[in-house]
Structure formats: C-alpha cells, structure tokens
Amino acid sequence: MSTRLASGGRFLNRATVQNFVFNGKRLRGFAGDTLASALLANDQMMVARSFKYHRPRGIVAAGPEEPNALFNMGRGARFEPNQRATTTALFEGLECESQNHWPSLEFDIGALNSLAAHVLPAGFYYKTFIHPRAFWKHVFEPIIRHSAGLGKAPQDRDADRYEHLYAFADVLIAGGGIAGLQAACVAGESGARVLLLEQTLHWGGRAVNDGAQIDGAPAQDWIAAALAKLTALPNVTLRLGTTVSGVYDHGYVLANEHVGETTPGDGRPKQRLWRIRAGQIITATGAIERPLSFAGNDVPGVMLAASLRDYLHDYAVSPGDRTVVVTNNDDAYLTAIALKEAGLSVPLIVDARRTLTGPLPQRARDLGIRVEAGWAIAAVKGTRRVTGVSLCMQAGEGGVIEEIACDAVAMSGGWSPVVHLWSHCGGKLLWNPEQAHFHPDPARPPLGADGKGFVRAAGAANGQSQNACADADHAARAALAHLGQTARTDLTLPVLEHPTQAAMAPVWVMPQGANQKLRAKMWLDYQNDVKVSDVQLAAREGYVSVEHTKRYTTLGMATDQGKLSNINGLAVLADSLNEEIPQVGTTTFRPPYTPITLGTLAGEARGEIFQPLRRSPMHEWHSDQGAYFEPVGHWRRPYCYPRGAENHADAVKREVLNTRNALGLLDASTLGKIIVKGPDAGRFLDMLYTGVMSTLPVGKCRYGLMCNENGFLSDDGVVARLDEQTFLCHTTSGGADRIHGWMEDWLQCEWWDWQVFTANLTEQYAQIAVVGPKARTLLERLGGVDVSKEALPFMGWVEGTLGGFPVRIFRISFSGELSYEIAVPAGHGRALWDKLHAEGADLGAMPYGTEALHVMRAEKGFIMIGDETDGTVIPQDLGMSWAISKKKPDYLGKRGQERPHMTDPDRWQLVGLETLDGSVIPDGAYAVAPGSNANGQRHTEGRVTSTYFSPTLGRGIAMGLIRRGPERMGQIVDFPTTTGTTVQARIVDPVFYDKEGAKQNV
Amino acid sequence: MLTLECPYCGIKACETELAPGGQAHLVRSGAGASDDEFEAYMFARTNPKGVHFERWRHAYGCGKWFLAARCTATLEVFGTYPAQTSAPPARILQEISARRPDERAPK
DSSP states (O other): OOEEEEOOOOOOOEOOOOOOEEETTTEEEEOBBHHHHHHHTTTOOEEEEEEOOOOOOOOOSSSSSSOEEEEEOOOGGGGGEEEGGGGGGTTTEEEESSSSSSOOOSSSSGHHHTTGGGGGTTTTTHHHHHHHHHHHIIIIIIHHHHHSSOOOOSSSSSOOEEEEEEEEEEEEEOOOOOHHHHHHHHHTTTTTTEEEEEESSSSSSTTTTTTOOOOTTHHHHHHHHHHHHHOOOOTEEEESEEEEEEEGGEEEEEEEESSSTTTTTTSOEEEEEEEEEEEEEEOOOOEEEEOOOTTTTTTTTTEEEEHHHHHHHHHHHHSSEEEEEEEEHHHHHHHHHHHHTOOEEEEEEEEEESSSHHHHHHHHHTTTOOOOETTEEEEEEEESOOOOEEEETSSSSSSOOOEEEEEEEEEOOOOEOOOOHHHHTOOOEEEEETTTTEEEOOOOOOTTSSSOOOOOOOOOGGGGGHHHHHHHHHHHHHHHHHTOOOOOOSOOOOOEEEEOOOOOOOOSSSSSSOOOOHTTEEEEETTEEEEEEHHHHHHTTTTOHHHHHHHHHHTTTTTTTTTTHHHHHHHHHHHHHHHHHHOOOOOOOOOOOOOHHHHHHHHHHGGGGGSBOOOOOHHHHHHTTOEEEEEEETTEEEEEEOOOTTOOHHHHHHHHHHHHEEEEEEOOOTSEEEEESTTHHHHHHHBSSSSOOTOOOOOOOEEEEEOOTHHHTEEEEEEEETTTTEEEEEEEEEHHHHHHHHHHHHHHHHTSSSSOOEEEEEGGGGEEEEETHHHHHHHHHOOSSSOOOTTTTBEEEEEEEEEEEEEEEEEOOOSSSHHHHHHHHGGGGHHHHHHHHHHGGGGTEEEEEEHHHHHHHHHEEEEEEEETTTTSOOGGGGGGGGGGGOOOOTTTHHHHHHHHGGGGGTSSSEEEEEEESSSOOOEEEEEEEEEETTTOOEEEEEEEEEEEETTTTTTTEEEEEEETGGGGOOOOOEOOOSSSOOEEEEEOOOSSOOTTTTTTOO | EEEETTTTTOOOGGGGOOOOOOEEEOOOOOOOHHHHHHHHHOOOOOOOOSEEEEEEEEETOOEEEEEEEETTOOOOOEEEESSSSSOHHHHHHHHHHHHHHTTTOOO
C-alpha cells in the first residue's frame, strides 16, 4: 500500500497540516506537498479512468508529463478542469474530483468499453460509426459525448483575475536545474540582464535525487551557493513556479507564472502571463523518463522509476511496500537503492540488458537486491492496483518463468531530452543511437532576425546530463558572444560528478516477441489510450507518416504533446514500417509546453476593458436620458431614447414622426472627419472618389463614393471644400480610421510625389444634425449666422458664430428634411447640444437615435454602407452611376468595374420593395426564383438589404438587390421566411418619400 | 512575433504594433490596363519559401508604411526601407546576395 514514511521528505513542512477533499473524501497532507504526493500518501493509487476504455489509472509521474492524474479542480466560479495533480501545490481547502467516470471512480459504467475494445481500434470513429448514417447523430455521438472527453467545461464566470507582464532579457534561461543555474551564474556575473524561470517550486532540478556531487560536496550545497550569488545580482531575475510555455519568432517568449492559485480569493492574480523579448534563450529544461511497453503497464502502481524516487526523497511517500524495478538502464538502480535504504522491500530488479557491467548494479547486489539480467515483465497483475508481476525472458515471446507479488512497479525506458522549446520555432533534432533519444542539432537552431541562432540547449535538455555544468557554461558564453558581451574569464567551472552509469539498451516492446494479446495491453499513450497494437495496426493500414499516424491513433495528443509517449510510439511505428527511427522522425512540437488556461491568455482584457470604448462629447447626456446604446465600430451611439413606458419600436416611431413634423436633434459626432490638404489635394480626391472633387467650389459640399481596386463600394460621405487647397472628407462612423489609413497607403506607397497631407480630426469636432421643418427657426433663434435659403442653400456650408459658438454649418441632409449639420470644437459639443435643446423646447425639439436615422434614410432611398453594400457591390448596382464620373481618365476601382462580370445586366440591382400586405419583410430574406440547383436548393434572384416599418407611410418598406431589378418595376417577388410563410413584395422605386426633394430644399 | 525596424523612426517594432500590407513593389494597373495586367496587379501574388519583399505599416507607432525583405522560411530579416521606391535599394540586394548566394535575383 502507498503510505507516508515517518520521517524525511525534503520539501515537506510537517508542522502545517493541510486538509483537502478528493471525490468528496476528506484527506490530509502537509504544506509542501503536491496534490499528487498527498494523494499517494493517502493510498489513492487509482485516481482516474482512462479516456477511451475507462481503465483504472494511477499516478505515473511527478512532473508536468503526468498523463493520468488530471482533475476537475475547485467549484462554481473557481472550477477548472484538467489540472495535473503533479504540478498542483496542495493548499488548505483544496477540492478536486477525478474526471472521466460515471457514476463513480470505483464503479464506472464506461469501463464496459474495455470489453468492447475490439470495436474501438485505432481510427474507430472513422471505421465503426459510419453506417447507418442516422445512427451517428442519435446513437453513437450521444454515447461517445457522454463517456469520452477530458474534464468538464466551467459553467460560471471565472471569479479570478489574471494579468500580463512585459519583460526584456539579454539571456532568458528556461529551467532552474544545475545547467540553468550555471548558465545564469556565467551570464549574470558577466553583467548580462538575465531572467531565470523554473516551472517547479524548487531550484536544482534532478541533481539531488540523482545523487550528484559538485566540487566534491552534495549538489544541494552548490545549489544554495549559486542561488545566494544570483539573488545578490541586480541584473538577474529569478522566478519559481513559472513555466516557459512557448518560444516564438525573433526571441519572443511566453511564460506562465502561478501566483495566487494556492490562496484563492486573496486578491492577487491567479496567474501571470510573462510576455518576454529575449536576445538569447537557453533551454535547460532537463529530460523526461520514458515508460517501458509491457502488458499492463497502465495498472495503478506502475510508475516511472525516477518519479517514484522523487516521491520518496521529496515527500517521504512510499508508493509500495514491495516494489519491482524494471529497466533498460542504470538510472533506475538509484530508485532501487533508495527504496532499500529507506527500509522498503525491492524483491527484484528486472533488467532487459543481457550483461550488467556498471557499478550501480553491483551496488544493488551488494545491498542484497536480486537482479535478473535479460529478463522482462510478461504482464502486470491486478486491475485497480498492482498485485504482482509475471516474468519472462526479454528475448522470448512471453513464456512465464516466475511470478512475484508486489504492490508497485518502477519502470525506466531511458530518458528523452525536453526539446519542445528548442523545436517550437524551427530548431531541428539529431538522433543519438546510444542514448536512444533525439537531442537538439546545434547546427540547425531556430534563427533570429539576424539569421543566427537565438536558442541554445544546455545540460540534460541537450543530451548532456552527465556533463551539465560544462555544457551550460559553454551555452552561456556562446550566448554572450552572440550578444557582443564579454564573458568573465575568472569564473571557475564547477566539477559535476554523477554515479557512473553503463550504456542503456533500447527496448521498445517487452518482451521482444510479445504476441498480439500482450501488445494489446501495452500502453504507449496513457492519456489517449493508445496501445502498441494500435500503432502497429495503423502501420498495417498504410500509415507511413508519423504526423498522420498521430492523428489517426490520437497518439501524443491532448496535454501529452510528445512528453511521455513520443519516442516509444515512433519507435514502434518505425519498427512496423521497417525503417530507422530518424527516418520516421518526430511529430511537430507546438506551444504551449503545458496547457495555459484561456483566462491567462486574456489577462485583464475582459469585461468593460476588453476593448476601449469611444464616447462622443454628449455621451453623458444620452446616458442620463436613458438612451439605449448600440455599438458602431468602437463607438457607442444612442439607438433610441425611450420615454416612460415606450418600447424601442414606439420610441423610434415617435422620433421619426417628430423629426418629420417638427424638429429632431442627432448627435452625429462619430461621423469621420478627415482633412485632406495641399496643392495636389483635388487631384488626389479625384483618384479616391468615383466622382470629381477637384471642381468643387469653395463653400460647397458634394456627396462622394469610394471604391477599392476591385471596384467594390467601400465608403461614402460628403466632402466640403474649405479653401483652394483644403477639403474636409466626411466618412462613415465606423470607417474613419480605415479610410484615413487607405488615404495614407496611397499617398505613401503610390503617389509619394504628390503634395498632400491628411489628418483625421474625427474626435476634434462634435457634430449635431438639426433636422426638420423647424430647423431654420431654431438656428435663427440662436443667431449670428445667416442660415436663409439664399445665404446657405442646400449643399452649401458657412463658418461663423452661432449663439456664441464657433461653428461650421453644413446644409446637408440624410433624412430628406430641411437639415443643418453643425460642427463645433469637441469641447463645446455638450454646451451647444444643451443650448439647442433649451431654445428648441417649444418648437418640439427631441433627440433621435441611429434607428430613426436609418428609417428616415431608407424612406428616402439613401444607401447605407454595410447594409446595401457587403464588399461585393459596385456603385452601379445601386443605381449610383450619377456619382461616377465618365470624364475622369482613372479612379480607384474604375478598371475593376469594367470587368465583364461587373457590367453584366443580370447583376442584382437596387430597388425598393413594397409588401402587398403592408408587413415588414424579415431582415436578410432572399427572393426565390423558379427551379432549383444541383443540391436541390431553390434558385435565388435577390435579397433584402434594408427593411423597416415606416412610421411616415404607416407600412413596411424595404430596399433590396434584385436581378435586373430596375427593369422589372411593378413585378411581384417572393420572399420565403424562416417560419415557412412567404412575403410577397412589389418592385418599386427605392425613394418612398418626397421623391422631388421638396422638403429638404426649402 | 517578428521584430522589424521602422526605417522612419528607428524603432525596433514588435509585430503587435505593425500592420501587414502584403507583397511589395506591385505595379498598379488602372484604367486602360489589359485583362492580364489587371489580373497580375489585383490577384497574382508570389508565395516564396525564401526571400520575400513585404509591405508593413508602423500602425501603432509613426503611422508610416515601409518595406521589408525577409526570408519566409527562416524569418531572417535582410533589411527594411522606406516605401517610396519602386524597387529594393542596392544595399538590401547586397545584403541578400551576401547571405543567400544561391537565391535568384528578385524581379
């Protein structure tokens, strides 16, 4: 049984007991425990059910490579799925539950999948569940959805906060083991700005538990001295609990710091995302031990040998009283020796190698441990925990020669350098046949902007675990040289000594000649339930690419990402394909190294500060009046101003009628206002707009259309000529920044010799539209500017002082009424707005919102960018040929509009639509034509672009694009709705109201 | 997350403050252009695995457009230069041929 030893545990603080809850059970651990060590201390051998077969699973590892112990953590607004027990620090009150089981971990219905394993082979989704088709939706998918998947999605809004931090470093070092510390010492003492990040909560990596000596003393002494030195250096920043998760272009790095996870609710961010730009990166990320593939290697109690040793040394946890060690290398002997020295029983070391020559096997034998060379595990016994192993010869087919009772198995298949960070941005790998692992190829590193490598690997991550200090020293000096900094030459290189290890022997399947039945119980990927037999099946079915095999079998997917399963899986694939491992290659390593919660990536960009909002100078007034706002680009504009019990439709109706009959005021401040100035300004605008602007007289306004080079309409607005060389271009509210950028693009990149400047003055002016039959009366009351028909005719503008305000008044109309748009410096906006309301009260002045604006422009048949246009519509489609110059030799979009498809008379063109029954056509409805296409869908011949209830006319009106529309006046078209009914509408002129323009021209 | 030096303000700008603008040195074909010329201008783009010339705007900086020569495969940057030119300047071409002797001369 798994238990806590009476003494020891270098990370534990036994004085502080911490209570936690696992699957509703109250358990106890100590401060310093991980959740995994606390669970093992409480004999929780089985902690999860597997993904596909729902097999019982236990803790395998002690680090981020753990495949099984993923938990739903916390609850309510602090619920988070898929948290690894091995990287979760224990804290008082922690609550977690195992995933992937129903109704309970101990009794799980899904485990029946094991009995049906033959229908769940590699690629089972594609193979088994295709026919009959209807079964997929109603039978297979609901069952699979219920039983598969990792964790549950949180239901509540996250109660925690997260933050981003920007950092810069000359040398960023990922990993605080011996190699990382040594590299930091060299770079730091040489004066470089160093950032050293370690994912665990402890410095020193594996050195202590691996029995390393540095300068003749235990590694712990050197680690403490190095830390003291580094802490004193002001140019060195150290962080524990911070995982470097991705290396990106040109030295950009993301790291994830665990800040307030063990103290939920204390106000600190839960996690902090470091966004780092580094000159050079040293990956000192160590190595990960590989499992061995023997039948039953997934039974709870089978663990990685070095992880088992870590639990023993670090947390005083003994996963078993009797532990069988199975290995193909000398490292696992350290675990056997440590167990023996802790007073525990090691009945047998099973070593797949035929001859054992090193000092470590000798030391084990000297301690009285039985060692069998050339042996293998034929099968592990037990289902919910290990009860024993049956043994065989590695060279054979699995004939059992002995059975031994035990309650834990420590396995070691060799070590794989953690090459993820090296590989993220394109670093290439080399195969080392002696160590049977891939390691970074120093000749092919990821390249920076200067074309030189910006990542260097050091220590075990470089395949140099025995030589970590010298390797790290070299990496740090090379990094400094690259940065043009001088490394100190007076630093002494620490002498690192490990227990001598003899050569390992690659073992990919145990025993070598295992039959199909055994191979179907050998797990390569615990998390995704991929077995040796699955990869072999994929190979037989013709999969030769490792990338395809990964996706077909799901090997190495989810959180594993090539940590535990990678090398074993591709070795089995290579063997099946009769290829060498380097020829098969690895799958692509992609960030993040370990999963990052989406909250951390979002940081503080959530809720109200997700993006900045733009508010007009009158925003507060609108808000006080209870306006209902709608987003327009980054602006918030009043949609309508409901009064009393009015709903929005009532309010819009009132605002429209009041504006048509009396006086409406619109906050038009969001309208884009771009100044275009210079000797070539007219020439420039002639290229930008489809019409001619250079001939516009000073004091006049002209409506214009802008197209892109494809000819498609992109923006519209009124241009006013302020003086001979200055034009003021109004754009749509959402288009100001885009159009300003568009102007700059042409001026900077195409016509850079034209003398033109632009300035986006959108926010410098407030703009108020005074609209309706009584508009002139109101402005005359304010006084100071002659706004008579003679002095300020339609499409003219004047400058002056109106009621004490410095204004520019444009006589333009988007409603068809008598209308003045008054621009004032933004700081005067609110005061003028207030004054207009006060002076206009008895005239019936009321504000109106964007919806009334839309209704009134539709009644007049005016187009709206984004309604009548969608990026495929040319001005000619909208009957706006009058706004396109026939004389100009060129303008942006002219050539595009000459293409045959653009001049096709069959194009859908703008018309008005009048429903026969007076109803409103649903937004987005399509007009259907006779017949259907090859897919059995009805032919269409048009669509609605704007559709409203017109309060002025008392019925539904719409605009739409209809095939050959203008030729078909009076015809009836059908618009089916989503409820199965059809609305019939007559094609009419798009101008529904005041066709002669008599109302605006008074 | 590239870094490109803005040739106007001299800032080594992170990609987050830049806006991409596609292939550089296109020749505009306006009114009167043949179908082939217009197609080449509007739609035909190179997609090299190797040296490429691109338009970038220092959108959240000085607002200027500039051009960059870089390798799409290795992300190596050969240089940046102002947009007011119809062909890469000699110093950029020299830099490319020094570092990529086998690369074909750009059009």
